[in-house]
Amino acid sequence: MKIALAQINYHIGNFENNEIKILDAIRKAKKEKADLVVFAELAVSGYPPRDFLEFDDFINKCYFSLNRIAKECDGIAAIVGSPTRNPGTKGKDLFNSAFFLSEGEVKSVHHKTLLPNYDIFDEYRYFEANSVFEIIEFKGKKLAITICEDLWNIGDDLLYRTNPMDELIKLEPDVMINIAASPFDYTAETRRKKILFENVEKYKLPLVYVNHVGAQTELLFDGGSLAINSKGTLCKEFNYFEEDFGIVDLGEMETSPVVPERQKPEKIALVHDALVMGINNYFGKLGFTKAILGLSGGIDSALTLVLAVKALGNNNVRAILLPSQFSSGHSIKDAEDLAKNLDVPYDIIPIEEPYQSFDKTLKPLFEGMEFNIAEENIQARIRGLILMALSNKFGYILLNTSNKSEAAVGYGTLYGDMNGGLSVLGDVYKMEVFEMARYINREQEVIPWNTITKPPSAELRPDQKDSDSLPDYDILDEILFQYIEKRRGPNELIQMGFDAKVVHRILKLVNTNEYKRYQTPPMLRVSPKAFGMGRRMPIVARYLT
């Protein structure tokens, strides 16, 4: 049996677009004499559709699309993910289902049993868990269909009390087919492969795995669809971050030579590619082409600009330099050098004049008070205002350039440098920003070395340095990582050897700045614990503050 794997970049709610892509793949699979073509989880709607699933109209559109796709399935079968209504009187309204389409119609529907409801996942919000286990008999083979998380309840620490493959294996299947919507983070590849191989080893069955690829706002899907034979040999593996299509033969797979495992890309390269895809898809799927950003001469905006140019092309990105009286000479030079290296159009708009006008306007109220955070923020907000004015006037989307370390401790101005339609580096710690800048410069100087080596500064008051008010970034980032990604509390951190005073100060900063992060743009997610939908905190609370 020849099985085609279709790794597709879907667009949430864009039924027409998704259907065209699915139908194209079905036709291609037919042409290449495949017996069956496999698509990803919730392929018809895109993933995650979130609360669109609560609209009857949306579910109807899924069914209409699915039925049109079924009609194309003559001479070939397909497995396609789509939501279905729960016909029972108990439980949630929907199932997260895999449709088996053949001979122009829906032959059977198989529901997801294990519904992830952690981090960025909310599936139990919408779906009832499956409790009926059936196998597909097709051309003399028995197919065991599972959906993403269904294969993940394996190993020592079990999140669920049931395991659908333990039920399906009783029906003596010949192959496991898993349709997935498993997002990227820099740990995902390793964990995902480990889980898939463990399933093959446990059930002694070949596995065909089809994942989503592409960005859905902050969520980045890397693809990596694959096939493993029953002996645990990787027979096919798709590229990351791009659509792909390929065919495996179940019989040949068992004796096929080992595909040499691809060299594991280093973390920073993966994150780099993920971010470029994230920017590209954000613009493409929203129907925008042009980006604008504020270029300060610092490393965060420099890196954001490089990634934007890679995602959108140098002609589609406009850089704006917004110097103030506190900007150092090298800042403007470094920013200009970078714009020239990338051949990106740029303008210099000094903010002196608007600043003076606010100074004058506020004088009656601020009389006799010292320059402080209020005036610092005025500068950042003037910049934000000018960038948004250009964005509104010319139809650009403003890219936010803040990094994860800043977002964590609230080192940024709401309605100022925290503005933007999309945060590119909001899930990238400062030390990783440096690392990626060096990665980009590995063959030639793209980002001026001075930008990478000079001490970071917000330049909102004379001779300001980030280190005036924050610990050094290597310490800061390690504490943040332990607290945010590893959920270690203050006592654990102090036991690890971090200075108690620094630990308490940092955790307090993280928790008291929840209100700022609530209003930040969506951040491209590359870590196992990003700010945004995967990390949900109360704003009004008193914990570690």
Next chain:
Amino acid sequence: MKIALAQINYHIGNFENNEIKILDAIRKAKKEKADLVVFAELAVSGYPPRDFLEFDDFINKCYFSLNRIAKECDGIAAIVGSPTRNPGTKGKDLFNSAFFLSEGEVKSVHHKTLLPNYDIFDEYRYFEANSVFEIIEFKGKKLAITICEDLWNIGDDLLYRTNPMDELIKLEPDVMINIAASPFDYTAETRRKKILFENVEKYKLPLVYVNHVGAQTELLFDGGSLAINSKGTLCKEFNYFEEDFGIVDLGEMETSPVVPERQKPEKIALVHDALVMGINNYFGKLGFTKAILGLSGGIDSALTLVLAVKALGNNNVRAILLPSQFSSGHSIKDAEDLAKNLDVPYDIIPIEEPYQSFDKTLKPLFEGMEFNIAEENIQARIRGLILMALSNKFGYILLNTSNKSEAAVGYGTLYGDMNGGLSVLGDVYKMEVFEMARYINREQEVIPWNTITKPPSAELRPDQKDSDSLPDYDILDEILFQYIEKRRGPNELIQMGFDAKVVHRILKLVNTNEYKRYQTPPMLRVSPKAFGMGRRMPIVARYLT
């Protein structure tokens, strides 16, 4: 048996504060010779603790607090909500539990069976569902403990496959005790009481129900704790929106005279009281006292100011008038009249000068281009900047004054009038804003009648009216309500008689402005479907757009 009900305003993560309040109530209950005192769901931590639950340190603090509370329980028993660790190797790490404390120690722990995971609820994100049913035997009575949602799987449309009271009733209890964290919306009282009475009718048992009161950022808890005897007579009912304490005697309850049911407050009065509590608690729990807001002369900022004054006192609110060349004379007069009526300090800061400076600064780039949305937004953002400068300088929190109709269709400027720490009216449609303004003026003119009767305008260009670009608010609000609260799709709306073109335009506006709502402040939730944590939509999508 005498049972005390303690309706308390908890503070999330503020273990010290919560513990003090719980201990005070235990001492009071002892003094009044109660046998048992009942507290709300997750009383120890506050509700909802959200992802704090993922921190071991946080759970440890819950246990420490609980153990200290247990020590106080000699001569009296208590039922207190707190999370517990799941000792098993399968399932989620935690249970949502009720502790039965007596003789200075934890006598038994009872877990929640039905875990709400819809709208604002995420309980399956953290908790494993209970599957063991035990009763408490105490002083010759059998107590059936359930936690909030556990009583809600009753009636025709069942969200869950199990019903914990169906199990507990087999153990022949004498009374049902339900500890809850059931938030307010203007439909909640009716639904909640209906469900509670249905349980009494079904199981023929008296019911003691203890709920949270107080605001947790956007979530407003109204309290309304109560006791019903086995015949379905309401014997005790606590006030809404305030802490309360009271005792019922299980024996006397059965023969006690009927408590005359409180006159059901009208919706707009409930919402009014909820918003006042929401503002008050936001400030109180964050440790702030003073608010600032921009007063335009329009109805939204007028109503927000009135509510803020009721919540914080007139000396703690500062109004800023920010007129531009497009502000009409009556706007300034109406705003001043209101500030004077309320005896609130106010300043007038014309934005002309900063506007001219941006005009000049941007001239080289905007040369030859017409005045459009970019210039409109510059005005709104100058106002936002000035308000934030005052907020930063004087330690005020900026109140956002946008209403739900505007938030829905994106009629507002990001980083301008959408600024604020808290949105007061973000869940109140424009027609409800009018209604509440008339409610406030029911005895005397607080809000100038001219503010209420004049046509709404953003005043960002000459002679602008909201109705230039939006349908009349009565039509708009009805379509929004049907789409947002009722999840009706375009076809259903058109079948209801709304104009097809208007429907498509409005739904498109709602869906394409998801990116704006993503960055708005938290909105006090008063409806069954508010923007924010209870309504989760993709930003990059193409559905009804």
